Amino acid sequence: MDRTAHFVDVFYENYNKLDGILEDEQQLPSKEVLNNVCSVLLDASCMRDEGRFSTFRVCFLRPDSEFLDAYFFSHSLLFDNPMPFNTKTIHKLAPAINPTMSYLVLDTSVQPYLVRGIIVAYTTWEKKVAGEQQSGGIRMPQIPNISVNGPGEITGCFGETPVVVYKFGSCVFPRTDVFTTSIVADKLRAMSSVPEREWFSFLSRVVWHAEKYAHGGAVLIVPDYESCKEFVDVKYRLPAGFVFDAEFIGRSKELMTYADFVAKLTSVDGAVILTKDFELIGFGAEILTDRMTRKQPAMCFLRNDNTEDKNARFTDNGTRHRSGYRFADSVEGAIVIVVSQDGIVKVCTKHEGRVHVFNDVVLSLG
Numbered sequence: 400m401d402r403t404a405h406f407v408d409v410f411y412e413n414y415n416k417l418d419g420i421l422e423d424e425q426q427l428p429s430k431e432v433l434n435n436v437c438s439v440l441l442d443a444s445c446m447r448d449e450g451r452f453s454t455f456r457v458c459f460l461r462p463d464s465e466f467l468d469a470y471f472f473s474h475s476l477l478f479d480n481p482m483p484f485n486t487k488t489i490h491k492l493a494p495a496i497n498p499t500m501s502y503l504v505l506d507t508s509v510q511p512y513l514v515r516g517i518i519v520a521y522t523t524w525e526k527k528v529a530g531e532q533q534s535g536g537i538r539m540p541q542i543p544n545i546s547v548n549g550p551g552e553i554t555g556c557f558g559e560t561p562v563v564v565y566k567f568g569s570c571v572f573p574r575t576d577v578f579t580t581s582i583v584a585d586k587l588r589a590m591s592s593v594p595e596r597e598w599f600s601f602l603s604r605v606v607w608h609a610e611k612y613a614h615g616g617a618v619l620i621v622p623d624y625e626s627c628k629e630f631v632d633v634k635y636r637l638p639a640g641f642v643f644d645a646e647f648i649g650r651s652k653e654l655m656t657y658a659d660f661v662a663k664l665t666s667v668d669g670a671v672i673l674t675k676d677f678e679l680i681g682f683g684a685e686i687l688t689d690r691m692t693r694k695q696p697a698m699c700f701l702r703n704d705n706t707e708d709k710n711a712r713f714t715d716n717g718t719r720h721r722s723g724y725r726f727a728d729s730v731e732g733a734i735v736i737v738v739s740q741d742g743i744v745k746v747c748t749k750h751e752g753r754v755h756v757f758n759d760v761v762l763s764l765g
Contacts, residue, residue: 402438403434403438404434406555407430408430410427410555414543414557414562415427424461424464425466425541425543425557426543427459428459428507435512436457436507437545440547441551441565443490443547444551444552448490448494452550454546455497455503455546456496456503457502457504458504458505458542458543458544458545459542459544460502460504460518460542461508462477462504462506462515462516467540472520473519473521473540474520475516476519477504477515478514478515478516481514483513483514484511484514485511492514495517500519500521502518502544518540539558541558542557542558543555543557544556544557546561549742551566552566552567553565561761572703572759573703573759574757574758575760577746578599578762581757582755583757586748587734591676597650604658604659605618605658606662606744608658608659608662612662612663613740614666615719616665616666617669617671618665618671618735618736619670619671619672619686619733620673620675620677621672622731622733624680626730626732627726627730627733629690630691630726631687633684634669634685635667635682636681637679637681638678638679639678640679661673664679664682668683670682670685670686671684672684686725686726688725692729693725693728693729696713696725696728696749696754698711698754699754699755701758702758703759711756720737720745723735723745733749734746734747734748735747736760743758744761745759746760
């Protein structure tokens with residue numbers, strides 16, 4: 400259990416900052432309970448099911464809780480015969496849990512712990528198409544949970560919002576604010592004619608899917624093609640766009656479909672290039688770093704609290720990241736999103752003469 404002790408401490412510390420808005424049903428279980436649960440989940444995360452690793456979520460809501468009454472789009476389904484919480488049980492049940500719309504419910508009030516059932520919720524896009532906006536776009540009930548993301552990787556969450564990630568023995572602090580309150584968001588607001596709610600939903604879906612494809616890729620957002628054509632060789636020019644003059648339901652469907660299409664293009668070697676109004680320029684683009692004036696731009700690597708990491712260096716990064724930083728430095732107003740093969744997302748843009756890099760960016764599918 401010592402392997403997750405630091406993760407549990409950090410989860411508690413950061414989660415309890417929400418204390419002023421939490422109800423009894425939204426409190427974390429004890430640290431001892433969390434350590435026990437995380438140890439089992441880490442073991443289960445490394446087990447394959449028919450050649451694949453499962454991704455899933457577990458939560459700690461009491462079986463008799465009335466908390467879900469406030470979530471008309473969520474339902475608690477309890478097993479007739481609860482099962483013991485152990486690695487074998489979790490391994491068997493994990494493939495049934497879609498982490499974007501369901502939780503496996505643990506009862507830690509008894510010894511040994513039990514698996515009581517499943518909480519299932521509508522997905523965001525179904526709610527939007529149905530016009531159900533009361534939840535503010537939040538898909539999952541806002542309760543503490545652990546998300547298992549892959550072998551050796553778990554995330555402590557509040558609903559869909561990640562609080563801290565445990566990845567191969569280290570704690571990582573994800574950022575959820577890059578497209579809402581950072582200089583990146585400010586640039587998009589200032590230069591895009593697409594409504595903020597729509598470009599945020601679009602980018603969330605593109606990044607979320609690109610991360611899951613595990614191919615690695617990059618999305619270059621530019622003012623227009625003229626601003627960047629000197630620095631890219633676009634192998635597949637495919638100018639396209641999507642309109643926003645339909646009624647809400649039609650526009651929502653179009654937004655979702657277009658985002659899925661763009662996300663899949665990131666699976667081809669090279670970058671996807673979009674304008675600030677999210678019109679597609681092309682994909683499979685090579686960044687021509689030999690045409691750029693500065694081979695090593697002035698950098699600013701930001702921690703999750705927006706302080707600068709003075710120890711981070713341009714040369715610490717791989718080829719895809721370095722070319723993205725150079726592109727951001729050379730193309731005024733550009734925003735670069737880089738997704739590595741292991742699912743880590745970085746976003747950068749030039750600000751006040753330096754390329755600012757936001758690490759460990761997380762966007763829920765919205």
